[in-house]
Amino acid sequence: MTTMAELTRRGIIGIVKVKHPPVNALSYGVRKGITECMKKAESDPAIQAVVLCGDGRTFPAGADISEFGGKFAEGPDLRSVLVTIENLRKPVVAAIHGTALGGGLEVALSCHYRLMHTTARTGFPEVALGILPAATGTQRFPRVTHLANAIEMITSGRHITAKEAHSKGIVDKLVSGDIIQEGVTFANDIASKPYRHLMVSTKPVIGAENAQQIFDEARKRLASRAVGGPIAPMMCLKAIEGAVKMPTFEKGIQHEADLMYLLMTSGQARAQQYAFFAERAVSKWELPDGATNSRNTKPKAVKTAAVIGAGTMGTGIAMTLLSRGIPTILIEQDQKFLDRGVAAIGKLIAYQVNKKRISNEQAQKLHTLLKPSLHYADLKDVDIVIEAVFENMDIKKTVFRKMDALCKPSAILASNTSNLNIDEMATVTKRPGSVIGMHFFAPANVMRLLENIRGRQTSGETIATVMDLSKRIGKVGVLVGNCYGFVGNRMLHMYGAEASFLIEEGCLPHEVDQCIKVFGFPMGFFQVADLSGLDIGYKARKGLGLIGKGLPERFRFGQRYSPISDIMVENGRLGQKSGKGYYNYGKIGGRVPERDPETEELILNFCKKHNIQRRRIAPQEVMERCLYPLINEGFKILQEKIATKDEEIDTIWMTGYGWPRHTGGPMYYARNFVGLPKIYERLLYYKAQFPDSKHWEPCELLRKEAMQQAKL
Ligand code: 3HC
Ligand code: NAI
Numbered sequence: 001m002t003t004m005a006e007l008t009r010r011g012i013i014g015i016v017k018v019k020h021p022p023v024n025a026l027s028y029g030v031r032k033g034i035t036e037c038m039k040k041a042e043s044d045p046a047i048q049a050v051v052l053c054g055d056g057r058t059f060p061a062g063a064d065i066s067e068f069g070g071k072f073a074e075g076p077d078l079r080s081v082l083v084t085i086e087n088l089r090k091p092v093v094a095a096i097h098g099t100a101l102g103g104g105l106e107v108a109l110s111c112h113y114r115l116m117h118t119t120a121r122t123g124f125p126e127v128a129l130g131i132l133p134a135a136t137g138t139q140r141f142p143r144v145t146h147l148a149n150a151i152e153m154i155t156s157g158r159h160i161t162a163k164e165a166h167s168k169g170i171v172d173k174l175v176s177g178d179i180i181q182e183g184v185t186f187a188n189d190i191a192s193k194p195y196r197h198l199m200v201s202t203k204p205v206i207g208a209e210n211a212q213q214i215f216d217e218a219r220k221r222l223a224s225r226a227v228g229g230p231i232a233p234m235m236c237l238k239a240i241e242g243a244v245k246m247p248t249f250e251k252g253i254q255h256e257a258d259l260m261y262l263l264m265t266s267g268q269a270r271a272q273q274y275a276f277f278a279e280r281a282v283s284k285w286e287l288p289d290g291a292t293n294s295r296n297t298k299p300k301a302v303k304t305a306a307v308i309g310a311g312t313m314g315t316g317i318a319m320t321l322l323s324r325g326i327p328t329i330l331i332e333q334d335q336k337f338l339d340r341g342v343a344a345i346g347k348l349i350a351y352q353v354n355k356k357r358i359s360n361e362q363a364q365k366l367h368t369l370l371k372p373s374l375h376y377a378d379l380k381d382v383d384i385v386i387e388a389v390f391e392n393m394d395i396k397k398t399v400f401r402k403m404d405a406l407c408k409p410s411a412i413l414a415s416n417t418s419n420l421n422i423d424e425m426a427t428v429t430k431r432p433g434s435v436i437g438m439h440f441f442a443p444a445n446v447m448r449l450l451e452n453i454r455g456r457q458t459s460g461e462t463i464a465t466v467m468d469l470s471k472r473i474g475k476v477g478v479l480v481g482n483c484y485g486f487v488g489n490r491m492l493h494m495y496g497a498e499a500s501f502l503i504e505e506g507c508l509p510h511e512v513d514q515c516i517k518v519f520g521f522p523m524g525f526f527q528v529a530d531l532s533g534l535d536i537g538y539k540a541r542k543g544l545g546l547i548g549k550g551l552p553e554r555f556r557f558g559q560r561y562s563p564i565s566d567i568m569v570e571n572g573r574l575g576q577k578s579g580k581g582y583y584n585y586g587k588i589g590g591r592v593p594e595r596d597p598e599t600e601e602l603i604l605n606f607c608k609k610h611n612i613q614r615r616r617i618a619p620q621e622v623m624e625r626c627l628y629p630l631i632n633e634g635f636k637i638l639q640e641k642i643a644t645k646d647e648e649i650d651t652i653w654m655t656g657y658g659w660p661r662h663t664g665g666p667m668y669y670a671r672n673f674v675g676l677p678k679i680y681e682r683l684l685y686y687k688a689q690f691p692d693s694k695h696w697e698p699c700e701l702l703r704k705e706a707m708q709q710a711k712l
Pocket of ligand 2: 308334390391392395418440442
């Protein structure tokens with residue numbers, strides 16, 4: 001194993017530089033390297049103080065997550081590295097730039113002084129990986145910053161700016177020049193003064209006098225989110241408690257290590273670490289034939305963009321592009337709608353200013369980057385156009401014809417459709433290779449997922465450009481194939497259908513939603529449906545011919561159909577936008593869902609009309625019926641090569657649909673928490689119970705893999 005740190009000298013200052021691109025993760029070679037360099041610096045009489053820093057773009061951004069692998073990493077552990085640094089007989093200055101995260105911050109806390117570049121960020125993201133800062137972070141951190149801050153940061157995983165870190169006492173000084181030179185200047189200054197050894201481990205916990213109250217409040221806050229949630233936040237809190245309650249620092253460290261062991265061996269930590277790598281794996285796309293991929297295809301430059309349609313999605317998409325400095329033309333068909341869209345963007349910008357996320361000058365810049373227009377001719381110079389007009393194929397085709405006629409030949413034409421056929425839109429253009437789907441999620445300026453849909457003829461260059469643009473605008477771009485609903489909505493349709501059947505058979509909406517929330521989703525299916533608006537699905541079903549006179553109410557196109565959602569819409573219950581849907585919200589746009597006797601009456605009347613004997617349905621059945629058809633559909637999607645790997649499906653569900661990260665997404669959950677043989681067996685069980693629902697038919701790929709897993 002090569003050593004991944006080097007020691008050099010500038011005058012009386014030793015510089016220990018970590019060299020492990022891209023993020024200087026603290027893998028075995030780094031830990032070994034730091035230890036060796038520190039010992040050399042200690043024994044070199046020419047060195048009087050040491051600067052510890054990272055090469056390239058960052059100070060160490062944490063432990064090497066790929067070393068975790070379900071067990072503790074091999075080699076000198078990080079804690080012993082920290083002991084070496086803290087006990088060094090010469091002062092050590094951490095010179096932080098980039099991101100000092102997790103283990104990186106723990107390293108900095110073992111140093112005697114901390115300098116931070118004004119552009120750097122820091123934090124303890126361990127909780128998002130299902131673990132805790134186990135290299136003494138939970139013990140040292142409340143000794144440099146107030147206990148309440150330490151709890152908030154460690155249990156949330158929030159990254160903070162240099163300015164905040166300084167105001168919270170985490171770093172001693174902010175600098176804005178070359179980080180190594182600043183470190184050397186600071187170290188020279190220290191070396192010239194009488195020696196003071198500042199060991200964080202020997203300091204008292206800040207705010208310990210009010211510890212009980214602080215812990216009680218934090219426990220209450222975390223408990224409110226604990227049902228169905230991950231266990232790591234509460235374990236982080238328990239570990240920090242050790243800093244106050246354990247008699248010595250060493251006992252606190254042991255307590256921290258015991259809790260870390262529990263977390264590390266839990267299925268949740270493994271799932272959350274899988275989620276971390278899955279999110280990165282999706283950027284490495286490839287076409288199903290394997291020939292064209294992210295490694296061999298170059299993106300085109302995107303300097304300007306246009307969005308067509310200034311409604312809910314169009315304004316959010318425009319805001320996203322503007323926020324990343326991309327000049328954007330917003331096209332509408334009518335002045336009234338254009339004005340409404342521009343006002344909506346103005347509100348989004350003002351919100352950012354109010355939240356102090358951007359300055360007034362930056363807000364002004366965003367306004368100047370936006371060009372509202374009623375003229376398609378203004379599209380002539382843009383590099384990409386994203387249409388977000390009504391979800392109707394005829395309208396979309398008309399818009400694609402116009403875009404094709406007016407845009408320059410190299411421009412990419414994208415659609416934000418949530419379900420419709422990208423290939424059909426491409427047929428009306430002379431550039432099918434430049435046509436692609438870019439399915440943003442509402443609210444588009446907030447949601448991180450961007451499902452990019454490749455049509456049959458979409459070129460590698462178009463895909464590379466859109467995947468690159470996704471990252472640039474802060475989205476997690478996932479490339480998928482073209483089919484009705486793509487990956488996310490196609491799987492959602494299965495879940496939605498079963499959720500509706502369950503309320504026909506005996507559940508009430510809040511009962512189904514409660515089970516889903518206990519599983520870990522932030523909202524149940526019916527709450528989400530109310531939030532999105534029930535009329536959207538209604539219009540889509542109408543477009544598909546699923547709604548109309550003469551159709552049997554509970555059976556359409558050869559399979560069981562639930563008209564419950566249609567009944568809601570036909571009774572004026574569109575969701576939050578009309579103040580009532582499955583739930584009552586008190587007023588139009590209200591957000592707090594209350595059970596509604598009117599909804600329940602509509603459901604019971606429907607059952608009476610069809611002589612349905614309602615029954616008590618156990619939570620286990622609710623869970624299995626909501627999740628297993630969705631998982632089965634995921635396997636079908638893999639089988640049809642609409643997705644090329646589990647990570648794509650899992651990332652879509654975790655970033656776009658609220659699937660709980662501590663179970664790793666539907667595919668990971670099926671394989672690792674439930675087991676494919678069990679899923680397969682339950683699909684067969686429900687298939688026998690509900691022969692009129694085709695979605696219980698196990699997919700061939702799932703059957704095969706279940707058989708293989710059963711043999712192991
Ligand atoms: N371990 C291993 N690999 C890591 C890593 C880590 N801690 N952090 C990043 N990487 C890898 C990524 O997988 C990616 O690899 P790839 O190119 O092969 O896909 C590569 O480094 C670049 O990462 P990003 O694409 O994420 O780069 P960005 O510039 O977008 O983001 C970052 C940089 C903010 C540092 C981000 O990578 C990040 O958040 N990393 C994780 C930080 C973290 O969670 N640290 C805590 C680790 S746990 C810990 O320290 C435990 C300790 O308490 C004992
Ligand atoms: P919306 O009804 O809020 O906005 C559509 C806008 O397009 C309207 O302002 C309308 O005036 C304008 N428009 C219609 N025809 C036009 C034309 N020929 N030229 C210029 N402008 C035209 O619709 P919404 O919700 O924004 O949806 C837009 C698209 O985004 C649809 O395809 C929808 O399926 C998709 N989508 C919607 C999501 C949602 O939650 N609302 C989520 C993801 C995708």
